[in-house]
Amino acid sequence: MPKLIKQRSKKAGLAPGTLVHIGEKKTEAPKITIMNYDEVHFQEKEMKTIEECFIFKDHPAVTWINIDGLHQVEILGKLGDCYGLHPLVLEDILNTDQRPKMEDYGEYVYIVLRSLEVNGSSNEIGSEQISLILGPNFVFSFQEKEGDTFCPIRERIRNDKGRIRKMGADYLAYALLDSTIDNYFIIFEKLGDKIEFLEDKLINQPTPETLQTIHGLKKEMIFLRKAVWPLREVVGSLERGESSLIQTSTRVYLRDLYDHTIQVIDTIETFRDMVSGMLDIYLSSVSNRLNVVMKVLTIIATIFMPLTFIAGIYGMNFKYMPELEWRWGYPVIWFILVFIGGSMLIYFKRKKWL
Amino acid sequence: MPKLIKQRSKKAGLAPGTLVHIGEKKTEAPKITIMNYDEVHFQEKEMKTIEECFIFKDHPAVTWINIDGLHQVEILGKLGDCYGLHPLVLEDILNTDQRPKMEDYGEYVYIVLRSLEVNGSSNEIGSEQISLILGPNFVFSFQEKEGDTFCPIRERIRNDKGRIRKMGADYLAYALLDSTIDNYFIIFEKLGDKIEFLEDKLINQPTPETLQTIHGLKKEMIFLRKAVWPLREVVGSLERGESSLIQTSTRVYLRDLYDHTIQVIDTIETFRDMVSGMLDIYLSSVSNRLNVVMKVLTIIATIFMPLTFIAGIYGMNFKYMPELEWRWGYPVIWFILVFIGGSMLIYFKRKKWL
């Protein structure tokens, strides 16, 4: 489980637009890769410094600069200066606890969303901030650390598969968004399996640990909702084509993406409903087991208390107790004891306690 | 209960519009049937290949192509090429975990919804995706497997019953939607019976299994809601006549359909309220029974513990215990024991514990 809230306090009091990286340093050295392509031409390079990218600024083909690792603040500063990005945008890229949003700055659109991943060892869901800047002929993407979410898109550009090389920067931005959101479904499949497994266990053999797992799932749901709900607004406003950078031909793809987003939200809500239903079941089954335990106790006590009392009676040392002298006293008492015990058992059988 | 989430992961990373069938293969070979009719003429055929259908493309009469079974992806590809369907539409037809939606592509409208069915053996509710494409003179319908939801409509076309042969493709699309949604009520009747039966049992003789049935019902409600809620939006936007393919005369029927949809949603909400009320009742009655058990235990313990103590007293072996020597000691003790036991019983009667 990631921290509930990132440490923003080191930013408090600074002037807005001051560039400070908030978040852990997740990668050693930032990795800058550039792709420049149009229908006929394609170029891919890994850059040492950000300045090398600036030659593509006025190139008519689509330029995609991807930066993995955000802790070298000056890279962003230079990029911002060259392309005229607003300091607040750069600040938001560096503050890696943004909620998904889309901001239209006229000459470019800034989109931020979160990619999800399952942490290998602890099996917990984590998230990483992905920032996109879409301009007329460029897309910049920023990731906290190197990831493989964008690999299939690189492949499609390299091999000229689908319509990606034929279309503009807006389609590339769509493809990046689509790839990130498609990735959610993989996480959700795993989560769905986890929930169904837990449900089986809940019915067959609930333990206090089950409770903690449910609680953990609930927290993951809160976390996921926070990451996913605002996406609806983001993709929705892209689709409505509020920005002139989005061409009409791309809008039908964004509508499809919007559908996926709704489906993502739907799935989370379903999960939430399921998990909170599980808590009810857990509580009910705990009550049920308490009932079972109490019935056992009551049956035992109800049978043996009267019997022990009778045995106690004939353990008294009164001088004149005629029964004690009777020849058949002892067998008769045994008969009485067995009779009382037996009738109790029959009574409980009838009451369905046994 | 169907899986919470279908395996979309095999699609992750593919270019949008790539045709891959998501879902189980529910039928052997896809079955293609075609109906071509207007007020005077009627023709019905089962086709071997999809190409045979293309001759009706520019035929002025209404053409209805129904395809049962989606796993032969190339059929859809060819149909899409011939009628100029957008690749994203074809992709959505194949991804059988769509939420109900309506998309207007100008020349045709794409509608997707879910038909419900009760699985015979397990008595569980399942769903199947139904896709409709409505064009100026054609309707295509796609089902995952052969079903009998559309049979009454085929009958009505064959026998020229009602106004279906007199009206256009939009009325046919309406009839297909109406028939699917009418079918929901049959499912709901069964569900209502199940709920009322459960409620009776809950009051008369709740068992831990009742809890599981309630939980199962809750999950079915989540599942149904997901399938049904978006319908409101779908039918609503058809009724508002946002597409030019819907003629004014059909709108009054769509308004009726909208009413049915609202009723469907209403019913689901009623069911949900009932089922969640049942959980409360279950928990309360478990508590009540615990109370009953505890009272029995307490009564028994409260009566026999003092008695056993008294018997224990006179089982002590002190040399000088005057009572033991008394002639009437033993009967007196019996009298005391009976008196104590009796007053306890009266006390509990008064406290209404008995």
Add this chain to the structure above:
Amino acid sequence: MPKLIKQRSKKAGLAPGTLVHIGEKKTEAPKITIMNYDEVHFQEKEMKTIEECFIFKDHPAVTWINIDGLHQVEILGKLGDCYGLHPLVLEDILNTDQRPKMEDYGEYVYIVLRSLEVNGSSNEIGSEQISLILGPNFVFSFQEKEGDTFCPIRERIRNDKGRIRKMGADYLAYALLDSTIDNYFIIFEKLGDKIEFLEDKLINQPTPETLQTIHGLKKEMIFLRKAVWPLREVVGSLERGESSLIQTSTRVYLRDLYDHTIQVIDTIETFRDMVSGMLDIYLSSVSNRLNVVMKVLTIIATIFMPLTFIAGIYGMNFKYMPELEWRWGYPVIWFILVFIGGSMLIYFKRKKWL
């Protein structure tokens, strides 16, 4: 409690507009009454056949045809033919599980709502569908069985009381709606009494039956909400004067009716809040009583277990137990037992368990 869902299945597959009566046959023979009135003239008649009513079709005075009993489908068919009613309207009149709605067909307005009644013997709330058709100079009203909801209005027309004879058909429709909704308040008074009585009982002497009564009330609330909530929309759209059949002078009355509707909804929500609060109280008081029971058990066990143990000690048969030989052993033991028991009692008094 009425059935949750009426059997619509016999309608599934039929063409829309096919007339089939859904609901129980609540009356023997349908009763057709007609009133024809204006400011100066008044005529009232009970008709044998519906055809007799048709002579009033073009009469300028207001014509009110009331039909009690819907199972003779052909009556409606003829009326529909004569006045040009849409088949879907006739279908909705016969399907007596409609949710309240208002549909404007231009030449006439179709309104459907539910009247409530308390079933005499079982004290349960039932509902009946009331359909109104408002035309330029006529109002048709359809009830499932003969009722007395409309009697005061008939009286007012007969005796020319108030402004009803001076105003048009729209005012008559308003009066019928008003009378039906005013009737709700009578039901609500009874329901309010029931709730307050239950609340008293809940606090003074809750039993498992109380739980079932609460559950029954909850279900009645679900049922009432379903019948009442949509009314807001119905009366609201009448009041906004969306139909040209509603004259401006009538609108101020409809605004008043709208207020009543809001009040009806408000009252139901208040009832719902009260009833769900009662369940919490019930559960809490069950827990409280469990606590009381457990305290009694614990006190008894805590006092007598140590005492019985001590008595058991001196019941042992060891040869060398000096205490047994002591002259004052037995009284000393009694003193010890009383002392232990007494201190326990004081301890529990201090802990406020007694």
Add this chain to the structure above:
Amino acid sequence: MPKLIKQRSKKAGLAPGTLVHIGEKKTEAPKITIMNYDEVHFQEKEMKTIEECFIFKDHPAVTWINIDGLHQVEILGKLGDCYGLHPLVLEDILNTDQRPKMEDYGEYVYIVLRSLEVNGSSNEIGSEQISLILGPNFVFSFQEKEGDTFCPIRERIRNDKGRIRKMGADYLAYALLDSTIDNYFIIFEKLGDKIEFLEDKLINQPTPETLQTIHGLKKEMIFLRKAVWPLREVVGSLERGESSLIQTSTRVYLRDLYDHTIQVIDTIETFRDMVSGMLDIYLSSVSNRLNVVMKVLTIIATIFMPLTFIAGIYGMNFKYMPELEWRWGYPVIWFILVFIGGSMLIYFKRKKWL
């Protein structure tokens, strides 16, 4: 606690606009007071009959007629005739279970709201209906019984304090509303104290009575919400200046009033949240105490049951029981008993049960 629902049934079936007073007769004889003022002139009088007021009808100065007590229906009738008030307005003034609303009749505005008061003896919150009619140069106010809510305003008019004498009838209406709503805060302070006192008690010493107090508070919240929520709409539509009777200079005051209304609603919601949180705490602390009780029982039983068993063993009368003959048998047994009891205690200490 006032009745949930007032008896409207005596009105059912009457023509709309029939004047019947619904509510208790709260005052002996209605009291009619009139104030007539402008910047320079001021007149105040108590009238015997309503007719005496009519001379001020066309007086240019502001006329404020206040009527305390509504059971003399004919007073209202005459006033309505003189000033041309709609019968439905008069009806609503008399039906004292209105929800707050504002109705614009063009020539006058009808406002109804509820004033709150704490019943002195039972400490319960009651409410009274206050109706205002604002005309171009007059304000009528109707109260169920004589109250002192409006006294400060009378003082301000008499002493020409603030701007009230300089402004028109709309400002007077604002002042009356403001004074009524300001009064809520006094009620809320008392309620807040009650809640905080209860909270303290809940934590320190909860009793079953606490539960009933919480339940009572919950009901008061339901009651208050019903009285207060609709105010937002009422004041909001006055502030938006939908009526031409409200001058622009008064609007800034109405905006302030709107703020107060929001604050009133906010406070109620805060109270509601607090009270429903208290029920959770109550339930949890009941469970906690049950746990404590059960632990005591378990500790006692776990310690003394084995000890009593051992004592029972050596109380058996077998002929050949070597331990009974041993010289140190009895002390050894005592040692064993103390050892077992002691280890149990240590065990429970470790498990933190003690």
Add this chain to the structure above:
Amino acid sequence: MPKLIKQRSKKAGLAPGTLVHIGEKKTEAPKITIMNYDEVHFQEKEMKTIEECFIFKDHPAVTWINIDGLHQVEILGKLGDCYGLHPLVLEDILNTDQRPKMEDYGEYVYIVLRSLEVNGSSNEIGSEQISLILGPNFVFSFQEKEGDTFCPIRERIRNDKGRIRKMGADYLAYALLDSTIDNYFIIFEKLGDKIEFLEDKLINQPTPETLQTIHGLKKEMIFLRKAVWPLREVVGSLERGESSLIQTSTRVYLRDLYDHTIQVIDTIETFRDMVSGMLDIYLSSVSNRLNVVMKVLTIIATIFMPLTFIAGIYGMNFKYMPELEWRWGYPVIWFILVFIGGSMLIYFKRKKWL
């Protein structure tokens, strides 16, 4: 925890606009500081009387007057007279229980919000009202007591850091808002730590005190929500530029501020969800522990009750009890007792109670 509701009652009945300070006197003497700056010039002063400030009234540079401490009502009165502030604004500044709001008076904008602080000793969250008045060339800020929230901004103005000296009064107002809201995140970090610490404790070792801490957190959430939710509306309407005092260049900063506000609200909602989840966990774990206790009791009773009964049997004093005479009777009985006890233990092991 601050009082739920401030004592407004001393204001009830006063004319609107009467200046009375509501709230505690949090500082000795009000402190008036003034800053006057533009791009080239800068002046800072602490004033004795408010009149000294009035010379800056028509100064073209930005004037920022900050007043700490509100109990000297006449200061506000004079300031209001000089700058033409509406009496209602002055009243709202003095009533320190305002909910955040923004009011546009044309020539100036009045903004009120709350700053949060953690009380050092009790670790509780308190709040203080901050009022801002933004005019064309001035900003007035009012705090209840001297705080350090605005220090960084003073520093930035003094040292001409960032763009603050280059921009107008609207940017200064933005900076003050931003600084207050940024401060929330520091509070939230502490709160987040508290919640996570509590969660750990809840799982490892819940005590009744944990319950009270959860309850306290819940109340803090209610309090925070009240302070924070309305901010969204406030900053939103500033950002939409509804006031002409906000320049377009400042709007992009206000959009950023709006994002922060949404994030603040999001965080509070997350906290709320977490805290209410914790109550469920607490209740479940209490139930679980009850189960554990009951199992121990049941195991002990189930093992020792039958054993004690058997020992009781052979403690009876019947004359003819053959077993007592047997040579191996005593060892056989021991064997039987051990056997019964052992099988019980095995039985409970199998049932997983041990």
